[in-house]
Amino acid sequence: MITFAQAFELFASRVLPASLTDAAHLRFRTLATLRQLARDTSLEIAEEGQQIVFVARGATKLVAHASQSRDQIVAFHFPGDVFTVPEPDNYSYSLSALRDSDILTFASADFLALAAGEAGVLRYLLENTTLSLRRCREKTIALGRKNARERLAVFLLAMAERIGVEQDGRIALDLPMSRRDIAESLGLTIETVSRQLTKLKDERVIETLGRSGIVLLKPSLLRGRAGFLREAA
Amino acid sequence: MITFAQAFELFASRVLPASLTDAAHLRFRTLATLRQLARDTSLEIAEEGQQIVFVARGATKLVAHASQSRDQIVAFHFPGDVFTVPEPDNYSYSLSALRDSDILTFASADFLALAAGEAGVLRYLLENTTLSLRRCREKTIALGRKNARERLAVFLLAMAERIGVEQDGRIALDLPMSRRDIAESLGLTIETVSRQLTKLKDERVIETLGRSGIVLLKPSLLRGRAGFLREAA
DNA sequence: TGCTTGCCTTGATCCAGATCAATGCCGGGC
DNA sequence: GCCCGGCATTGATCTGGATCAAGGCAAGCA
Structure with a gap:
């Protein structure tokens, strides 16, 4: 649990240019709302319109709800991430x-109005949105053209890049998400995720420690089965 | 075929603020390159890094190439659209x-450097990128959680919104893309696309005219089978 | 330290959509 | 207005992953 002041300081140091006047700084501060979400609780974005979100601590998932309780996880986010939550459309x-x-x-509209004069802030937002878009496009490729084994490989490599801890060629992960979350992110079922992980374990590509720990023993091998353009060794 | 001057004028009227000085206007003009692409030809984005693209005339597809000639169409674009083409990463x-x-x-880097002082231009780019992101997320949902019939419905409705011509409740489409393109966009095969279209025809939801013409007879019916959150009548 | 609850794993079966294989037909060229 | 090539449709079969159905096991709690 951190205070509003701490959270805003993290945000400001990352997003707001050092050159910003104190007055403008304060105006941004007025627009911010701190939400402290306990594990497994969620924020419904309904009436408030498009939101800009900064993760100060923890880990979150952005979920889209289609009909019949079919949910699709659109993205995972970790500390330091800045992203937009769309207002409801078809979902x-x-x-x-x-x-x-x-x-x-x-609130996105307020934030953008305030940032209108601050090219640095807009530029930062644009870069982050472009990054989200790149990730989303890569996910599109995985969901459209890859089989279960490849999707798992892509997922593990993406997590390795974002929250992995490397040590002599191995990469250790402490995954904050459940098998269900992984399945909902990859367009699979939990059973398939479980089976593919078991296979990777049998093939000595990964090791598991409890429910959340995974060690990538041979990241290069995993890259080879991710179905990327340039096959790795 | 249009001239560079015409294309840039279209771009400027849409993207550059009226208040922009002539000097700045000219600098943007210097950065622009006109590419005239004949049907079925393509632009490889390789050495040049991330590009910002404006479609002045025609229709294009953004294709990601994964291994083994498995291609995924990431997005379709129509006149007036502004979007980014990422530099090669895993694809x-x-x-x-x-x-x-x-x-x-x-070239994205040059463009952004020039736009650094022009909050209006940045804001416009940001809005377009956010729109691309929203569309990409919706595609993610379709690919991750919808069956073939729903994907076709979603596709037809999206095209109706972008290039449809409405006339007394019906929406006429003249699709510039082939069945293969549709399949590569929806993560299906051409055969499945064809079968689903035939089914929709049998059910009197659509009518086809030649290879490219499709009329949505009952858009609301189609919306009902798109698997959106709020089922339409 | 044992219990209990909710993940996670494993196994058996099924099915939507892929794949394989013809055939049909649109539209461009002459 | 006919011919041709390539796109589209239709049919038969196959299969990866979904679904259905038990167990196993980790983590929190008493």
Whole structure:
């Protein structure tokens, strides 16, 4: 649990240019709302319109709700991430905490109006949105053209890049999300996720420690089965 | 076929604020490159890094190439659209013309450097990127959680919104893309696309005219089978 | 430290959509 | 207005992953 001041300071140091006047700084501060989400609780984004979100602590998932309780996880987010939560269109969206999390939210319209004069802030937002878009496109490729084994490989490599701890060639992961979350992110079922992980374990590509620990023993091998353009060794 | 001057004028009227000085206007103009792509030809985005693209005329597809000639169409674009083509990462990307097209391209880095002082331009880019992201997320949901019939419905409705011509409750489409393109966009095979279209025809939801013409007879019926959150009548 | 609850794993079966294989037909060229 | 090539449709079969159905086991709690 962190305070609003701490969370905003994290946000400001990352997003707001050092050159920003104190007055402008304060105006951004007025727009921010701190939401402290306990594990497994979620934020419904309904009436408030598009939101800009900054993750100060924890880990979250952005979930899209289609009909018949078919949910698709659109993205996972970790501390430091900045992203947009769309307002409901054909689907409704919610943001859930995978662990206890502290996040700052801004009404998008207000934030952009304030940032209109601050090219640095806009540029930062643009870069982050472009990054989200790149990740989303890669996910599209995985969901459209890859089989279960490849999707798992892609997922593990993406997590390795974002929260992995490397040690002499191995990469250790402490996954905050459940098998169900992984399945909902990859367009698979929990059973298939489980079976593919077991296979990777049998093939000595990964090792598991309890429910959340996974060690990538041979990241290069995993890259080879991710179905990327350039096959790795 | 249109001239560079015409294409840039279209771009400027849409993207550059009226208040922009002539000097700045000219600098943007210097960065633009006109590419005239004949139907079925494509632009490889390789050495040049991330590009910002404006479609002045025609229709294009953004294709991601994974291994083994498995291609995934990431997005379709129509006149007036502004979007980014990522530089190659795990995949390579190319932009192909569905019809004869005229597009303007800008090296992203140069463009952003120039736009750094122009909050209006940045804001416009940000809004377009956010729109691309929203569309990409909706596609993720379709690919992750919907069956073939629903994907076709979603596709037809999306096309109706972008290039449809409404006339007394019906929406006429003249699709510039082939069945193969539709399949590669929806993560299906051409055979499945064809069968689903035939089914919709049998059910009197659509009518086809030749290879490219489709009329949505009952858009609301189609919405009902798109698997959106709020089922339409 | 044992219990209990909710994940996770494993196994058996099924089916939507892929794949394989013809055939049909649109539209461009002459 | 006919011919041709490539796209589209239709049919038969196959299969990866979904679904249905038990167990196993980790983590929190008493």
